[in-house]
Amino acid sequence: MKKFSLVEFSVNHPKLVVVLSILVTLLFMMQFPKMKTDTNPKNMLPATSEVRVWNDEVEKTFSLYEDMIALGIGNEKGILNKDTLGKIQRITDEILKLKGVAARDVSSFTTIDNVTAENATLKVAPLMQKVPEDEKGIEYLRKMLYENPLFINRIISKDGKTTAIYVPLEKGANGKEIADRIREIIKKEKGDEKYYIAGDPVARDTFGSEMFKLMAIFAPIAGMVMLFVRYLMFRDLFLSITLMMDAMISIVWSMGLLIGLGFPIHIMSSMAPVFLMAIATDSMHIFNEFYFRYRETKDKKKAIIETMHAVSRPVRNTALATAAGFAVLLFMNIIPVKVFGGLIAFGTVALRILSFSFIPAMFTFVKDEKIEKIAHAEDIGTDRTSQFLKKLAGFGTYKPALTVAIGFILFVLAVIGISKTKVNNNLVEWFKKDSDVRISDTVINKALGGTSVGYVVALAQDDDYIKTPEAMRYIEGLQRHLEKLPVVGKTTSVVDYVKRINRVLHDNDPKYDAVPETKEMIGQYIFLFSMSAKPSDLDNVVDYPFRRANIWVQLKTWDAKAMQNVINAVDEYKKANQTPMNMKPAGIAYFNLVWNHEVLWDMVRGFILALIVVFAILAYDFRSVKWAIVGYTPLLFTILFIYGVVGFTGKDFDMPISVLSCLSLGMAVDFAIHFVSRLRQRLKEAKRESLTDALLWTAARPGKGIVRNAVLFAASFAVMIFAPLTPYITVGAFIVSMMLLSAIMTIIYMPALIVLMKGWLFKGEKT
Template identity: 35%
Template structure:
């Protein structure tokens, strides 16, 4: 009923079809200018994801910001310790702090940090490291000496080899990083020295990718469309005829993207690839119709007759392929990654839209062509076309598959076994910086900066001390008061301060006053005052010797490992300041021996020009602290190694009682969303696989044919991912998403092949004749499709962004492999099945009547 209605509408009311499609396209197209771009990988996680919530909370508590890192490199003998390099560094730093979006008070550069030295016995001096650039080499050498003796700065602001200096630029929002990096580059272009400048950091890499992604989308999608258009002309030799599938592809893409944008969704890294994923699927069914129409139609005949015949036997397989492909992508809605969910659902919508447009717009377009133009179409008579290279190759393939069925089955089994081994070798890994080609300025900057410095990738190790301080103190105070027969609860209830520090300060004042007012219990009040003071000191947990010793041990362990370039934290600050307070000798570089001494050390630091730097390391109540880890690699695998390293240390050195450990930072967040995506993709792929199998069994009404239809899909998925594992290619975001495309396109060819094979066998009743017919019409359409899409997307191989190259290569590979498996493996398997009548659902009586 649906088939008849749509076919009649397209053939009898073509103008209605044109107007309806044009109207939808215009309405959708009007939504596109309101596009909102979001390239932040952090948004791969839901807003309520525990890791993301904690990461945001840590940034707020410690006043941390995402950073752009600018490197100044000078490879001369003296490195950056020369007047010109230091002058340019200061000039650049002065310009950057004036830029909107830069957190100027937290910018770190040689001219904006303190030199810490001893003023005199027990006193300390804080002076700008480089208030002015020295005019002589002696002054410059003094800066070098000062930097090298300050662990907080050495190998962070200046590399250990002295060849590079860094400017760490905190920014208010990650989305500002591309704009700010552009302003920085403008300032760099004004400098004329012999220094090299590099801009790096995850925020700028992610934001730059977003900008270049949309430029690439605007280039690659049209180029792919042009290539597909040219290839279809090679096959069909009629520009007028092949315009129809291009209209279907363009309409499907514009309406789908317009729907996504019109609903208010931001266009993320995933959804930006919708045109690339949707175009081959939208073109595939159109090429099937064109291929068979070109084979059936002869100039001068009524095109409606040929179209009705073609649509009569293609409608069902096209519906099947569209439904199964849509199911494959819709299964992504069950992943825990919001952008992937939106991507999957909209591609599924686009697939079904392309199906409707294919069976309405393509026939309407063909019917609307004048007889004169139809007569210009090259005659693709099947019998005549058998002499073409493609025709001869397919006939040979059919005969070879039947004659060498057993050998082919053994070959494909070996391929599957080898592919399964390759799948086991797959390594899950991603790094946004690697989304750029090796010669991209950001990749070059990443290599240079991480060669000179301990690392430009940040991770934050957070330790929190838990426990109810107030109730514990009150219980201790009441126990002591009870010994004197004094009721204390009413006095404690009179103190209403919220924070523990304010609460204990109020108690100290209270007990001090009571020691004067109540001389009979003076000893008690003085004891309670002393207990409260000690509790207040001990409440500042990360100033206590035990806490500092544990944290220092963990930090030393990490610094000695091969995966962490350097760490900075509260122990580094305490040891540095304490050394100067004790005289400045190297052997005094140690932690204060008591909490009171640690508190005094911290108090001394508060006299610096950057006192708020302390609160980037510890909270004001000293109950939470953070270690800043600098990593030279942003790869998930390397971050995971650091996580395991810390887990191992904690297993051997258990955390102090009541202390919890957690992670934050962009490098860690990338690991979280990547793991979520991979597991989600795997689950959705498995679920979609069995869903498609069930659909195949129901649609074909045959378990055997349903299982046969899954063979190309199974072999293609194993082969593609086996190839990934054997080649050493990391399993990253684009590879993960290709699983849905593999499922959709691989089953497409199998459905067309099996549906036409079953229909032809039911008509002729002869397996030999069926094979001969299948390798003329259906196999030719499948082959044309594979060639058109596989070669059509080769322009993606020349894209400057790695995900586009990956998609282009594997898209072509998927098409080629699934087509080869379909036209070679399926006939070989069916040849081995003796009872063809049972396989194709032919009843004995029907077979006899056919032979009669």
Template identity: 35%
Template sequence: MGFKAWLVELSMQKPKQVFIGILLLVVLAAIQIPSIKVDTDPENMLPHDQADRVFHDEMKKQFSLYDMIVIGVVNTEHPEGVYNPKTLADLHQLSEAIQVMDGVIRQDLMALNTVDNISQSTEQPGTIRFEWMMKSAPETQVQAAQIKAAVERLPLLHNTLVSGDGQAAGIYVPIVAKAESYRLSNEIQQVIDQLKQNSPDSGNEFYMAGLPVAEDTFGVEMFIQMAISAPLAGLMIFVLMWVFFRSMLLITAPMLVAMGAVIITMGLLIGQGYTVHIMSSMIPIFLMPIAVVDSVHILSEFSDRYKPGEDPKQALKEVVGHLFTPMLYTSITSAVGFASLAFTPIPPVQIFGLHVAFGILLAFALTIVLVPAYIVSLSEKRLSALKDHSLETNDDGKLGRLLAGIGRFSVAKSKGLVVLFIVVSAISVYGVTTIQINDNPVRWFKEDHRLRVADKVMNTHFSGTYDAFLVLEQTQQEALKSDLKLTLEKLAPGNQQLVELWTTHQDLPLNEMLQKLAFALDDLAYDDADQEQLWLGMLDEVERAQSDSKYFLSPEGLSYLNGLEQYLNGSDLVGKSNSLVTLLKTVYRELQGGDAAQYRLPVTSDAAAQTILSFQSSHRPDDLWHMVTPDYRSTALWLQLKSGDNQDMSRVIALVDQYVQDNPLPEGVELNWAGLTYINVVWQEQMVSGMLNSLISAFFMVLLMMLILFRSIKIGLLAMLPLSVTILFIYGLIGFVGKDYDMPIAVLSALTLGLSVDFAIHFLERCRAIYRKTGSWPATVEEVYQGPARAISRNAVVVAVGFTPLLFAPLVPYITVGFFLAMIMAVSAVVTVVLLPAVINGISNKQALFSVNNDQKEKENA
């Protein structure tokens, strides 16, 4: 007894044990679900040890950078925009309320009431004064005008904290973790609602933007959507099967298989400790339609073969024996399509692909075990009722007549159809070449979503709400150490104390080493009067090295940084950049009298250091360390971008690359990128290349399986035809309609691969079996367009309709997946029932194609 026969026999002999066993598995999986952990952070698309992500995380720590929620208040009704007492009072009140919220980094919050006005001191010429820009809300329009004049003198704030048109002011809210952004945005919204209620006629409109709040909000709405879409998908399948079969008996078994597959798969994922990410949240709605297909095949054929009064077990053995191999291979090919996602370098996509693959194979196993157990547990009366809902005998219905007509048309016009599909494929290839790779988490929401609206409004007024950081580092620590060592050894050749001193400190980071050397040499000069001058001379050299090591206080380092910033600010791709040079030029201008002509960099390192020292007396001295490290060897340019699209960020990267090519980095200086907008580009590029590799590898794996299944190169290639045409058509359509190649589109490659070949397997397997029986191609076409073609069509509709609830989702990725999945099912079904017979009709030796000889034909007929 073969394995499949043993499995079916077991399920038929012990149906109760089968039900109990599956129920226990479902319960065990279900109790894992309450421990679900959610992760919607696109950063986690990259492994934790990925180089760009590691650098990004290090830079956040090094420069004390935090994810930010950006709040904007816009007033287009007042002649002075936001520069009026009421708007500034609301802004002040909102800022004060936000500062006391849990999860907000209060000391780094940027608003008009938390930043300094930098101006020249009127009491002591040559010194500057730092005072709060808006310590309290202005009471008169004159006071508001004074704030406007002060802001417009400060390049750090102009068009960042208040828009250039004066109609919008911002609050930049740094938060302890991205996962806090949704909660904080709701708390902030409550304050805003109260402000609007208190002053309904103020003309103020409030908006919230920023990648952190968009990503966290998407996570919350995603799970709300899945909680709605998954049950709706089940309901849609239930209703559709009722329309098709008009029998609760035919509906119950597939629905049990689908629910069992979904619950066990999700329970496995959660029980293993994996977080549910954007992709894995879609597992239920992917599995639900796919899981019912094999059950429908078995029940349909069983209802056709079974005759009331006969032993149902015998009919089941025949049905399962006939369908087991094509169902196994369709399940394996679908699973391979999803499992191919394991070849991508994106961990959440790997987890998604492998678990959907597991769910598909699980659905097959449940179908083979649960459906026979379900059937034999039915009473004879209920079994007889199945005959009234046979799918195979109703050839006079609209679908039967339509399919019969398609079969005759496909054969009669085979040459024209082949040419037509070749032309469509060629046009699709062109469409594929026009696809643009792009993504932006804010665009995951519909255009009328409050976050999408806020993004548009605020990026119209401000320099940009998307952040990227350009980090320059002077890395020649060892060279500086070596030069200093040679200098000191020249002053005291062979001095044992110097050798011991150097050996003790040489492995420390440069800045720390120089500090400790300076302290030690100062102590030696004090303790060793005989060699005081020697030690003091060495101390001078160490202090000189300390000064030289502060590269981004040197004229060379600041000049390069200044040139790069001016270049970026002159580009339409960058809204604005802020950096150490902006701060230095602003403070230096006030130290030199406040005239606009003095807005320039200090000419020496000492002057730059003195300018920095002056800034340290401000209310926010730590703002300096967001721009440069305390050793002045690393500096960060904060770029504000009006768009978070990957394409726009990539253009900015190319812009910087061009500048560096034309103006090579100073010796020993390295340039790298950080920031969420940049990280999104990195994972998107890795996903695209990974998806392409997985698609190619899975394509050849499926081809190999087709050759093994049919034991024929020709039929194996024929089975790949619907898959190939569907892939080309779907991605060509994506190119022609201008849909960006983003995360959900990338995942569709696995779906196309897995689902498109299923129909071809069933179609060709039945064609081969029928031709071997009849020996006639016209008779084969006539018979195959009765039961098999109708089953394929109905299964295509069931799967496609199962995804339709996604079309009504408020989140764009779900709409995209729902629409294109329906297209995949429609195209693959049409190609299968229209193109395959047309191609086969053009093959002259059909007996060789289907491997038929007279002896075999007589044996099969007998």
């Protein structure tokens, strides 16, 4: 066998192997300075994807900005006073000077156009050109604000306590950096005002930068915890570090390859180091077995080779299963998912090569006496862990029917839980409740129209159709219909401008706050508006040939569901009211809905494919479909339980959770492979032993490796529960529970199943 010669070669030339490993590692490390990062979730979908092409088109047609920051300013005593207004003016002026800000289209008291009529004169001018000097001026401003429906819930809250400055960003500007600049600006202001910075670019870019910080902090902490727990297990720092190095080397190789190939590091690939660290814990089985073997042979080299002989098959197959599980992601649609799958698959293969070369080589450097001391403790007769495991396995072995019955009840419960799953995604909720991003978003969403913007684009067949009274009335009706949804805070369209002009031209008579009767009137009102207002005001809501109108829908939540509700409401309205126009959703809220949906279902598809592939590998590995089914059970149960709990607790089934399903598959299957392989090996080696004894032996000896693996894993990931971003907490909690659950499932449930089904399992084999 080839692998064998690799082990022997490594044991015979340990120094060469170690030096070679380190050299290769340095080679990969040289790629690191080329690292590029990409935190924009938009790139989850290729630029050619339908939604991106459509959104780009909508942005171009209506001169829209992809990204907008909202700066909320609140004052309990009301913002309409000289002092606060002065601050609004100063802050706006400073924001206009920031690089990356699309200054021409910043909306604030001092920049937003107001159309009014006074003494038979039509006036289009910024709402507040100068801060009012006296009460009279402030009263006038108040009147202007509340008289114009375009302002309410946009730049002034109904209670007059909150305003917002909307800051569109130029393409490519970093939302977090600009948010930080804005924070510096508001820091200079003193007083009772409170400031809130919100918007998708802030959430997204803050998340991106936090993510890298977290990876830089939590991956090493997880590594240190692993090192420490390993040390507790083996009492040998050298070997613990060896195991650590094993993981580090594979991380460097994989990341080096990724960077070297020119891929940017994405949200998903940034999680790769932690995943690889987790997968590397599988080499625990080598150590576990080595100490047992050493106790038996007392010859280091022989023990190493024997160990490798005993564990090579399961270790190789678990690696194969894990690599295959991730490799199926290569066949998915979403690029970062593909990259992630390939990355982990490569890392897993690298880890296994190291397990057969680097690790045995390092073993040879350990002094015999030291091994002896540790190995002494490794006796399944006296070891407390092994005894405990025997008892656990005993429960399953001696009361198989009860165990399976309990399992079945849990299974049913889990299925009920899963049926309650809510699929949803909310970028802002990836931050903790007490985080700046989340508080700002909540406050602004409560006071004003909403920070999340979606569009509904009305597409007509003919030029100038939008100017017809039918089209106008239809859009107006749709707006009122959408505003009935609790998630919709405000809608704006060209109709609002036309109605405004109509009213203003007729001496502010509220009777004229309606769609005009003829197409000529509408056309001329729009022209009148375009004569004096900022060009973008009109461009944002209607295209040049007047074939398309853009309805802005401000949402009070970043829930992907919210945009789905809007789309459903549009369909509803269309069913009830005929129109030659087509309605199509667009905008960032729509994009979030689509990409979350795509990533999520891509992951689910990948997961199902991985399930099939892993089953095939199990069947191949065990040379038996029956054993594959048994080995599959703990895996399936663990996953079902966890998703059942997710369903029951009402936690959203979102992107991070769907990503985890693949990991759970890759990891949980390991335990089953080890257990079944070693059990069957034992049955062959110790021919006179009964099945019960063999099961108990398996639980005590390789079982200890399984539990060690699980504990190690769980301990290091428990660290993540203290992370400030919820997806990391989710990942941490998920992995901790998954590892412990699948270890327990393997130790208790598997023996029960094997005992119950022994007739079927061993048919044709001698028992």
